[in-house]
Amino acid sequence: MITVRKAAERGQADFGWLKSRHTFSFGNYYDPRYMGVSALRVINDDRVTPGQGFATHGHRDMEIISYVISGTIAHKDSYGHVKDLPAGEFQLMSAGSGIYHSEFNPSATEPLHFLQIWIQPAITGGVPGYQQKAFAQTEALTAVVTPDGRDGTLQIKQDVTVYRLILAASEQLTLPLTSTRTLYLHLIGGELELNGSKLSTSDGISITDEQLLTVNANNDVEALVFDLP
Structure with a gap:
C-alpha cells in the first residue's frame, strides 16, 4: 500500500521568526489521520530567520534527528x-531520562532551513546522548542512522535505519522490500516517481506491503528514507 503526503496539505505554524510545516500532528496542528508512521512521530520542515531560534526547552524519551538543508544550527544542551551543525550534517540527540537544549540561527544574514525528526525509542530512560556527523555520499542510498551504529553511522535506540538518498536526473534505484517493514520517504528536493506515484519537493510517501521499490528521478533528487518496524 502506498500513501502520499502532499507538501501543501501539511500542517503549518508561523511565528514570524519561525515558519514550520508539519508532516504529522504537532503543536497546535492536530489531525488524527496523521499521527506518525510506525515509530516515526515527527517531521517538521523548519525555517528560522537570521539571529533567531528556539529558547532552552526540555525533551525526554525521544530520539531527535536534525538535518540542516541550508544555514547552520548553533546547539547547546544541559550535558x-x-x-555548530552546518548544512549537510546530521545530529542525533537521545533525550533519554531528560535533557534541555536550545537551537539558534547564529547568522546575521542567512536563513536556517532544517528538518526536525522525532522517533520514539524502543528503550525509555537512560543517560541522554549527543551524536553529530557529516557523511560522504558514495552511492545513491547511504545509511546515516542505524540501531547498531554500524560503519560509523549514528546509533539510535530503535529498530530504525535512516538513509539519505541522492539521485541525478534520469537515474533509477530498485530495492527489494520486506513485507514486515514500513518505509517512509521525505523528498527534500527534486521530482521523482516511486512505484508509479509522482512526488515533488517536500512531499512524503509511506510504503507498506510492497515487494519492490522503484525510484525514478525526473531531475536531481535528495530525500531521506526511513526503514521502520
Whole structure:
C-alpha cells in the first residue's frame, strides 16, 4: 500500500521568526489521520530567520534527528554539548531520562532551513546522548542512522535505519522490500516517481506491503528514507 503526503496539505505554524510545516500532528496542528508512521512521530520542515531560534526547552524519551538543508544550527544542551551543525550534517540527540537544549540561527544574514525528526525509542530512560556527523555520499542510498551504529553511522535506540538518498536526473534505484517493514520517504528536493506515484519537493510517501521499490528521478533528487518496524 502506498500513501502520499502532499507538501501543501501539511500542517503549518508561523511565528514570524519561525515558519514550520508539519508532516504529522504537532503543536497546535492536530489531525488524527496523521499521527506518525510506525515509530516515526515527527517531521517538521523548519525555517528560522537570521539571529533567531528556539529558547532552552526540555525533551525526554525521544530520539531527535536534525538535518540542516541550508544555514547552520548553533546547539547547546544541559550535558555540556556546544556545537555548530552546518548544512549537510546530521545530529542525533537521545533525550533519554531528560535533557534541555536550545537551537539558534547564529547568522546575521542567512536563513536556517532544517528538518526536525522525532522517533520514539524502543528503550525509555537512560543517560541522554549527543551524536553529530557529516557523511560522504558514495552511492545513491547511504545509511546515516542505524540501531547498531554500524560503519560509523549514528546509533539510535530503535529498530530504525535512516538513509539519505541522492539521485541525478534520469537515474533509477530498485530495492527489494520486506513485507514486515514500513518505509517512509521525505523528498527534500527534486521530482521523482516511486512505484508509479509522482512526488515533488517536500512531499512524503509511506510504503507498506510492497515487494519492490522503484525510484525514478525526473531531475536531481535528495530525500531521506526511513526503514521502520
